[in-house]
Amino acid sequence: MNVDALGQAVVDGAGPEELARHEVPADYYASYIHQDDVDMFRGVADKDVRKSLRLGRVPMPELAPDEVLVAVMAAAVNFNTVWSAIFEPLPTFQFLKHLARRGKWESRHDQPHQVVGSDAAGVVVAMGDGVRGGWKLGDHVVVSPSYADDQDPLVQDDSIKAGTLAWGFETNFGSFGHYCVVRSSMLMRKPAHLSWEEAAANPLCAGTAYRMLVSDHGARMKQGDVVLLWGATGGLGAYGVQFVKNGGGIPVGVVSSPAKEQLARDLGCDVVINREELGMAGYDGLDPGRTMEIGRRLGKIIRSQVGQDPDIVYDYVGQKTFGVSVFVAKAAGTVVTCGSSTGYQHQFDNRYLWMRVKRIIGSHGANMREQLDCNRLIERGRIAPTLSAVYPLAEVPEAVRLVQTNTHTGKVGVLCLAPSEGLGITDPVLRERIGEDRLTLFRRAT
Structure with a gap:
């Protein structure tokens, strides 16, 4: 996994x-x-992502005028990479072909390979000549x-309504x-x-949780609302x-x-419930x-602890939980x-929705204002x-497998160009004020 000259300059902290003196490489790892x-995976019971996620060098695309090349210091795993790597519910190469129909720059996405991953932190190393917003090399x-x-005119109202795509998926x-x-x-x-x-680790799951709970486009949570969160220590649940x-x-x-x-x-x-108490095994x-x-x-259980049914139920689990979610909401x-990580086909008793005037809100990602x-x-x-x-880039298949088998908590990180953990902190005073115990809660719990 050789690092090219530009990547090494980033690792070395170049200004x-x-x-600007380094050329963008023709390909990258x-x-x-x-x-x-x-x-x-057709006819295979265990669709092991370690068999489909490849590692190697891929061609570097030309930058469009409004694009930025980021040297990725670290990334994080989301469940959408599991879907990509098992080619379900459909191969994501179909998304790339659909995107390519938009025009010249979008056509670059339609390749026989797809570099996956939807969370990144890094350093700006090249920019198209149409980039605005005050960004500069080294940011x-x-x-x-x-x-x-x-x-798309709808973007002026809410980019999600305009059919925003999930980057890296x-x-x-x-x-x-x-x-x-x-x-x-x-950016x-x-x-x-x-x-x-x-x-x-933060952008995708934290932004999604923010829109679901806080934004005008989501549940509009108020002070004092009782919120039931399935998978409360998972990537989405923990931010929720x-x-x-x-x-x-x-x-x-x-x-x-x-x-x-x-x-x-x-x-x-305030209240923690183990699914085993509910008889949900299997x-x-x-x-x-x-x-x-x-x-x-x-x-x-919830009424005995907080005195009322949930104002909001936060459900990203899907088929296994959704019927219960509709039933238990106040x-x-x-x-x-x-x-719907456990299946898209949700079954619920509609009487408990319409007769008790409950609402179901679909939420997808976050627009830039929310982010x-x-x-x-x-x-x-x-x-x-x-x-x-945290895994090294060479072990991405193992990191994604951890998420696929739900044997993780929170988010799983990946070191890309960063040679070790703990780098990139530029405000140690604020970090000390917040406290290591809070910032590393999930690392210490596993």
Whole structure:
């Protein structure tokens, strides 16, 4: 895994002038999937992502006028890379072909390989001649994963409504490499008190959680709201817990093990419930009677602890939990969902939705305004990273496998160009004020 001259200059801390003297390499080291492998898991029970995620050098694309080349110091794993690597629910090469129809610059994405990954922190090393916003070589940045079409009029209202794509999932040139290509409109300042790997862990999950719970486009959580969060120590769940607590709500977390119970309490959950207490072992979410039984048991526990049913249910688990979510939300309450990691086909008793005037809100990613508001909270130390483990880039397949098998907590990080953990901190005073115990909670719990 040889590092080219430009990448080495970044690692050595070169300033803007020195970075400008280095040529952008013709290719770079990355983890990617290949279209030749899309049928490899047909008829296979265990679709092991370690078999489909390749490692090697890929061609460097030409930068569009509004794009920036970022030397990736660290990245993080999201479940969308699992979907990419098992080629389900459909191969993401179809997304690349669809994107390529938009025109010249988008056509670069349609390659036989796709560099995956949707979270990154790094250094700006090259820019297209149309980049605005005050960005310069050497800037330390994190990347919003929302890839928006700025020529779509709907973007002026909300880029998500305009069909924003997930960078590194529905686009190419993602974060699992020595470099990534992003639009300048996707850049945010890196929180100065965080290391590269801590900063990389935040954008996708924290931004998604912010939109789901806080934004006008989501559940519009109020102070005092009781919020039930499935998977409270997972990547999305752990940020959700923090936003609820930070906003004056009452987080009720559901977890899957005794070890995660204590972590959820340390994170800020007022109430912690183990799924085993609910009789959910092996449940697929498709038995109406059992759904109601679980819902009644869950509702009784929550009412005994906080005195009421949940105002908001935060569900990214999907098929196994969604029927219970609809049942257990209070009358006129809200279920907000952003994904379905256990299956897309949700079954629920609609009487408990319409007769009790509940709402279901679909939420997907975050627009740039939401990402910036979220990043501001991270910069001020109000929201902490949920990084639990870190792998080198050469072991991306193992890192993604950890997420695929749900044997992780929080977020799993990847060191790309950064030679070791703990680098990139430029405001140690703020870090000390926030406290290592808070910033490294998930590292110490695993």
